[in-house]
Amino acid sequence: MTPRKDLLDIQSLTDEELEFILSNAVPFKNLFKRSVKKVPTLKGRTVLTLFYEPSTRTRSSFEIAASRLSADVTNFSVSTSSVVKGESVLDTVATLEAMRTDYVVVRHSMSGIPNLIAKHTNASVINAGDGFHAHPTQGLLDVFTMREVFGGDVRGARVAFIGDIQHSRVARSTNLLCRRMGMQTAMLAPGSLIPRELPQEIAVFQDWKELYAWKPDVIYLLRVQTERQNVPFFPSIGEYHRLFGLTDERLKWARDNGIWVMHPGPVNRGVELTDSVMEYERSLIDQQVENGIAVRMSVLYWLKPGSSTEDKP
Amino acid sequence: MPDLAPILSKQDVTQRIERIAQAIQERSPGKDLALVGIYRRGVPLAERLYTLLKPHFPDLNIGRVDISLYRDDLKALELIPKLVGSELAFDLDGRHVILCDEVLHTGRTARAALDELLEYGRPRKVELAVLVDREGRELPIAADYVGERVTIKPEERIAVRFVEVDGEDAVYVQQGGARR
Numbered sequence: 296m297t298p299r300k301d302l303l304d305i306q307s308l309t310d311e312e313l314e315f316i317l318s319n320a321v322p323f324k325n326l327f328k329r330s331v332k333k334v335p336t337l338k339g340r341t342v343l344t345l346f347y348e349p350s351t352r353t354r355s356s357f358e359i360a361a362s363r364l365s366a367d368v369t370n371f372s373v374s375t376s377s378v379v380k381g382e383s384v385l386d387t388v389a390t391l392e393a394m395r396t397d398y399v400v401v402r403h404s405m406s407g408i409p410n411l412i413a414k415h416t417n418a419s420v421i422n423a424g425d426g427f428h429a430h431p432t433q434g435l436l437d438v439f440t441m442r443e444v445f446g447g448d449v450r451g452a453r454v455a456f457i458g459d460i461q462h463s464r465v466a467r468s469t470n471l472l473c474r475r476m477g478m479q480t481a482m483l484a485p486g487s488l489i490p491r492e493l494p495q496e497i498a499v500f501q502d503w504k505e506l507y508a509w510k511p512d513v514i515y516l517l518r519v520q521t522e523r524q525n526v527p528f529f530p531s532i533g534e535y536h537r538l539f540g541l542t543d544e545r546l547k548w549a550r551d552n553g554i555w556v557m558h559p560g561p562v563n564r565g566v567e568l569t570d571s572v573m574e575y576e577r578s579l580i581d582q583q584v585e586n587g588i589a590v591r592m593s594v595l596y597w598l599k600p601g602s603s604t605e606d607k608p
Numbered sequence: 609m610p611d612l613a614p615i616l617s618k619q620d621v622t623q624r625i626e627r628i629a630q631a632i633q634e635r636s637p638g639k640d641l642a643l644v645g646i647y648r649r650g651v652p653l654a655e656r657l658y659t660l661l662k663p664h665f666p667d668l669n670i671g672r673v674d675i676s677l678y679r680d681d682l683k684a685l686e687l688i689p690k691l692v693g694s695e696l697a698f699d700l701d702g703r704h705v706i707l708c709d710e711v712l713h714t715g716r717t718a719r720a721a722l723d724e725l726l727e728y729g730r731p732r733k734v735e736l737a738v739l740v741d742r743e744g745r746e747l748p749i750a751a752d753y754v755g756e757r758v759t760i761k762p763e764e765r766i767a768v769r770f771v772e773v774d775g776e777d778a779v780y781v782q783q784g785g786a787r788r
Binding site: 334597 | 674677678679682683687692694723727
């Protein structure tokens with residue numbers, strides 16, 4: 296497989312590249328069973344996590360993935376330092392160049408910032424979430440997890456995204472990838488949180504009863520991102536939970552029908568889901584976290600700093 | 609494959625592997641023997657040795673190592689190898705391991721395989737068995753069991769073909785494209 300310089304979104308990945316990343320994640324996950332979980336693949340390389348938005352789990356996941364490949368990992372806490380002092384994104388990039396960083400993992404609240412950075416650096420840039428745009432490694436780890444539970448073949452599986460779809464780059468990347476892999480997808484959300492530009496073939500529900508009738512195999516709960524809502528999109532958290540959350544009663548329906556439950560984290564207990572989900576045998580939430588490390592190792596293994604920046608068709 | 613005649617025919621390949629098996633049997637009478645093939649063509653070599661040696665060593669184990677993550681030239685490659693993963697489903701501690709590969713050239717593959725192996729446990733002894741040993745060592749590594757020693761030009765390369773991977777058993781000398 297020819298290496299690429301950056302991973303900025305799902306769209307630009309070819310089918311062959313997708314398969315390469317997903318299938319290589321299997322041997323990476325097998326490494327976790329060894330007493331020595333580390334391999335020397337990226338020895339002498341530097342991975343820098345550049346997070347303009349707070350994040351614990353995605354950043355830790357990338358950090359663990361990079362250190363299991365023996366890279367040196369540095370965290371550039373932008374929100375608390377340089378930006379406050381007035382440094383622009385491109386000033387920061389110039390600093391990274393001077394530091395001779397090999398990989399930069401970027402999260403930013405504005406869509407397109409990772410692409411901008413990628414154009415101005417020789418380092419490999421990985422988009423770890425930009426605005427409402429994309430979160431490609433989340434999409435990859437979600438589909439990897441679904442492949443595990445469906446025995447490799449996910450074609451025809453039905454996945455329903457529930458919650459704040461409008462503000463979710465996770466829903467965007469994962470939904471896109473699910474559809475590329477031959478799955479059927481649906482959305483369940485308050486009307487105010489459903490994007491206007493959804494393709495017609497995506498089923499849209501505003502009621503759980505409609506979702507029951509659709510017979511999903513997976514329900515993917517999205518985090519309610521109150522921090523992104525300038526104006527309230529629903530009357531109250533209590534009402535959201537009552538109308539759209541995975542309550543005990545709906546969990547019983549999921550259990551009776553063998554439905555898998557996913558969530559990208561961090562979970563708002565009592566909002567998107569009830570505490571009981573933590574003991575649900577078909578909850579894939581922990582598996583998503585573990586798979587995130589394997590998939591990110593696979594991405595770092597595949598990317599090559601300084602290689603062509605041209606997007607493939 | 610090349611128009612040139614192979615330097616080792618199917619019969620020669622079989623005979624060389626039998627000879628290696630014979631030498632292992634004579635020199636390694638221990639009960640705790642294990643064969644580990646280096647992916648890719650070291651694996652069929654290990655499997656064939658396993659078939660020949662199993663009757664003499666009932667406790668014989670077999671595994672494989674995929675050295676892709678241990679290569680020292682990975683980021684210089686034009687193509688990134690697809691991973692197969694290593695498979696060592698036995699306890700390595702205290703074992704006498706024979707690493708198997710089709711060709712010994714620079715020694716870098718054997719070095720990478722050793723590095724990987726040692727992260728799975730602490731074998732008592734590790735030896736190296738190769739079907740073909742050619743000149744061009746870049747590291748201080750030597751094979752303990754050799755099917756055939758050949759002298760070829762630096763720009764030439766040895767291509768070992770096994771039925772399991774390539775559809776035939778033979779060893780050729782190819783012009784150019786020397787792998788490192």
